Amino acid sequence: MDPILLGKGVTDDIQVFLQPRFGNRHGLVAGATGTGKTVTLMTLAEGFSKLGVPVFMADVKGDVAGLAMPGQGNDKLLARAKDIGIDGWAPADNPVVFWDLYGQLGHPVRTTVSEMGPTLLARILELNDTQSGVLDIVFKLADDRGLLLLDLEDLRAVLGLVADQRKDISTQYGLVSAQSVAAIQRNLLRLSQDGGEGFFGEPALELTDIMRTTPDGHGVIGILAAAQLVLKPRLYSTFLLWLLSELFERLPEVGDLDKPKLVFVFDEAHLLFDDAPPALVQRVEQVVRLIRSKGVGVYFCSQFPDDVPSSILGQLGNRVQHALRAFTPRDQKAVRTAAETFVPNPRLDVAKAISTLGTGEALV
Incomplete structure (x- = not known):
């Protein structure tokens, strides 16, 4: 099986x-x-x-879509291909x-409210701890009473039921305040206005x-149109996390294969971890740690290595580090952090190399 050619060494050819x-x-x-x-x-x-x-993969800037069309060869590209x-x-x-x-630039992606679950939905809705607890009660109530939660309209209906029977439900499941129910309803309205209505359903x-x-044996590249979606970071990152969690929960164990499934x-991996509660970070770490045995390779892309928590960064075996410019204290710290994650090499000043790499060059 042919390996994937990443490039050619600058110093050793x-x-x-x-x-x-x-x-x-x-x-x-x-x-x-x-x-x-990219x-x-x-x-x-x-x-x-x-x-x-x-x-x-997600297409955040709109340039990954070019994979669907053949490029145009020229002398420079041909010379580069020959050199490599x-x-x-x-x-x-x-x-x-x-x-x-949103179903505008590709096939619509849908899931049900039940499959998304209260934890990830609370992140999309940007709920606080108290409101998230009320949402947990809503899901538990729906489960106990056999109520379907397919789309946002179903969720609104159950929230209305909780508001009407708040005292009885508070006695059985825990305190439910009218203010928390109203806050969830307002955030659902905002999500609906942002186009989230079409995401939930069957x-x-x-x-x-x-x-x-494909019939000729090529893997199909699924590209998520995310140029507009990334403007809503919580929805973007939570959707990808939900999809990754679904893969983890449903795929069987296969061990180490000749190639991934x-x-x-x-x-834009930093969007996943910005303001993420510890429980969510722990969940991502668990998925990344264990999903390898199910034949799935997860590749994060971000500007700085420390955008990814160290507990997860340690699980990432394949590293491609492009240039970082040390113009600010934050940049200088990021360069040092990136250098420390590489295996020590007495013949190479990794921090200096990272800050002097050219466009298209990388440490691998």
Whole structure:
């Protein structure tokens, strides 16, 4: 099985490959804006697709969609391909399926309120601890009484029931205040106005929809149109976390395979961990730690390595570090942190190398 060519060494002229059997060891692509992170992600996606591995990734800036069309070759590209050692290179398209939570730029993505669950829904709605506790009671009540929670209208109906029977429900399940119910209802209204209404309902997304291969054996690249979605960071990050959790809960154990069953790319990873409660970070750590044995490789992409908590960063075996510019104290700290995560090499000043890398260059 051919490995994925990532590039060629600047100092030693040796080709750098990612072996397919290590594809599920997870990874991190980091670097400042404009240093080549997106091209690295597209290279990985195209390489995995050729191996027959489906890929799911978000298109935050609108440029990943170009994978669906063949590029245009020119003398510079041909010379670069020859220099790297790619024989017979020619522009080619890739099998791509577009997805969109709003159903405008791709196939609509839907799930039910019940499948999302109270913890992740509370994050989308930006509820405080007290309001999140009331939402837990709402889900428990619906479960005990056999009430379906498919879409936001169902959730509003159960919230109305809780408001009407607040005293009895408070006695049985715990204190439910009218203020908390009203706050949840207001946040549901805001979510609906932001376009979240279409995300909840049936038919729900099936995992097989994002784990497809073509008749000729290529993995299908699922691209989530996220240029508008990323403007609502909680909804963007929580959706991807929900999808990752679904993969973790439903896929069977397969151990170490010759290649992953799916590669999941989490772009703008800092949005997942910004203001995330400890329980949520712990949940992400658990999923990342254990999902490898289910044949799924998770790749985070962000500007700074320390955007990812250290407990999760330690699980990421495949690292591609593009340039970081040490212009501010925050940048200088990020460069030192990034350097400390690499294996010590007496022949290389990693911190200096990271700050002097050119566009398209990286430490791997």
